Amino acid sequence: MPVIPRLPLLLVVLSSTLLSTAHAGGMSGRQEGNLDVNGASIHYVSVGQGTPMLLLHGYPLSGELFSRNRDALAAAGYRVITIDHRGYGQSTAPAADPGSLQTYASDALAVMDKLNVPRAIIGGMSMGGPIAFEMYRTAPQRFLGLILIDTIANPAGIVEQHIWKGMAQKASTYGPQSLAPELLKDMLTGATRMNRPGDAKMLTGIVQQASVAADVAGANVLATRPDSIPTLKTITVPTLILEGGEDTVYPPEFSVKMQQNIAGSKLVLIPGAAHAAIFEKATAANQAILNWARANNLR
Template identity: 45%
Template structure:
């Protein structure tokens, strides 16, 4: 979906305004990326769906919400790399990964948000740093609109606040139709190159394979409801000035889905927010450059005394 990104001239024009530039770090090694998925966690029932979640580490609760059409495995390097600083909590949204689909098969940011709040209630957590990647970042904004009292801080990763354009609506709908007619694996050739940089795909192909494996765990129902959610999402720009907790906007410099001028505009709209740009990273910056992403999160949390 590179045509949804801003032009290169726009990218160059806003680069000096980033409040922080994360130091470059090596992406996952071939061996790390080839590691089998051995995710183990718990499940609980919410609104008729069985929801899979993982908890690791201790400290300030950090809840991370994955994007479309991924699952909590996206945050494997945060589960491992941030566990000494946070209690890292991830979930598979209904219809993705190890979670069963939404009962009724209708998706929206409000519907997904209630599963996040239900997880907090299930774990007995009153306040947490809550963050999300892409669709998960949009859901994070919805959770704040519904339950701002549950936030100690916020992290928005490679995401957006504005509603989908007509072009974007059509593209997201297309992924749902493609998965329905030809199966989830059929979307991989179109979707994976949107998520990673060409350099990673060329030089560390196992990272692409790892992302493919995560996507392949999605159900057709999840593909449909997630696509519907992205295509018909509300406008969250009015929410941004109301955010009163410490906020980190984390963005891959080479994000081809929601380019970093979008992140810069989100950061400018949230009082006191920090923008951290991750070099050599695309739309899944937190997976493609986990060391740099983890460093940015830790530095921000330390500065905010979270």
Template identity: 35%
Template sequence: MATARASDGAAIHYDVRGDGERSLLLLAGQSNDHRWWDSVRADFDARFRTIAVDWRGTGASDKPADDSYSTTRFADDALAVLDDLGIARTHLYGTSMGGRVAQWLAAGHPDRVDRLVLGCTSPGGRHGFERNGAVIRSLTQPDRDAARRALLELMYTPGWLATHPGPHYTVGDPGMTPHARSGHLKASRRHDSWDLLPDIAAPTLVVHGTDDKLSPAANATLIAGRIADARAELIDGARHAYFEEFRAVASPLVVEFLEGRGPARSAYS
């Protein structure tokens, strides 16, 4: 692990693997650290120099007890990592909250992003499609074991969970402070990139599972319609953690896109 310094002085840890000529910055979901990518990262390390970030508040990064948690701040932190590595331009793959952060980074710094992949994410605000009340209630129920199980079932299908007992690195970093966890939740809730999405100049692939109830799949076509050079790919039967459970479909799809190969139209929707 290495450490970058954010503009406010916070230490942002990141992990570098692979030795490809092109870099690929990987941005994890809300309240998760770089381990979010562990189950699929080898699919990218063989071709790219991958960089996975511990968000502020997670992993080995600083956990400020202030209000410095927002998707725009997270984008600045990611930029600090690129600067620390001396990377002028990179491919970018963000999932869930990481996809929200990637939207800011790509729109605000088009010179730094080569190709962009946005997975299981949303533009937020009044235009984004949000999870329904039943999903929210299942995640906020007082029985924490039941709430965790509900989250797992939003991430993966029951059949997959029956044969993959874990550990599951997509359901939150257990080392987070309550303040940091609350900060991440507020950051996602306050995200609204609708007006800036047309500023994204990078060729963009938007990937989503058709059965994602945590971030409804309608967000995929919504986002793709706002970006000039974008296409949406819907993976049939996949839930929020499509990249892990449906690795055999998702990873080749993303690699082909990043390498400038693959179909012009959706092959999996």
């Protein structure tokens, strides 16, 4: 049989293999894509192999908040998974369900199922904290450990409720980009905004990716979040609490309160960092996470 007629088929097979390898990240262990979850399309990035670590971003950001953490943690032996909540980053949501605390938690658990991750170290930054608490109330058996990053267990008081409602109104009236200037003052310290303008530019770009519906839904989640202090007392997995020393959104006293209510938990303050400490002082945050994980044999 002539060899030449087989060549096109061989090229097709090779091309398909190469495309599949590129999507999966080849030997790097990187995967990226969108998953159909609960009627939404949820974008995820998975880097590395080993003990799974799922990181949940805050409002109104995306999984790229953890872009300075994924590779470093993966290099230490973890499979680091980040997602964009519905309507944020590269995720989309149906108009009928732009987002709620229960939906965000259900989405995250469903992503774990789709990626064949029975259990993981689960971390949440800011709004990601209440989402992680909801996941724990729903499925505590899915947790190997818990990381709480610049977040809060208390319900929102009247003043904070008005702040979030104002954010929702601003996004509705002027668009997602209108939230960036005010939020950046909270996310990054003044020194970082002055000396590392690229950090502010990157976070601004992330904020601008959100949809108006997602900004409204997320603000409502934060304004109406339940009291999770009782949940803290039920947490039995190793827990790390990371807090920017200059966080003015949820100041250190809230992290101290969480530490006092979670048996055996560890609190690490990161000097010179504001609300986005995991991004602003990524090297220090990564080291704190690795030290804690190793101390608790989470490998």
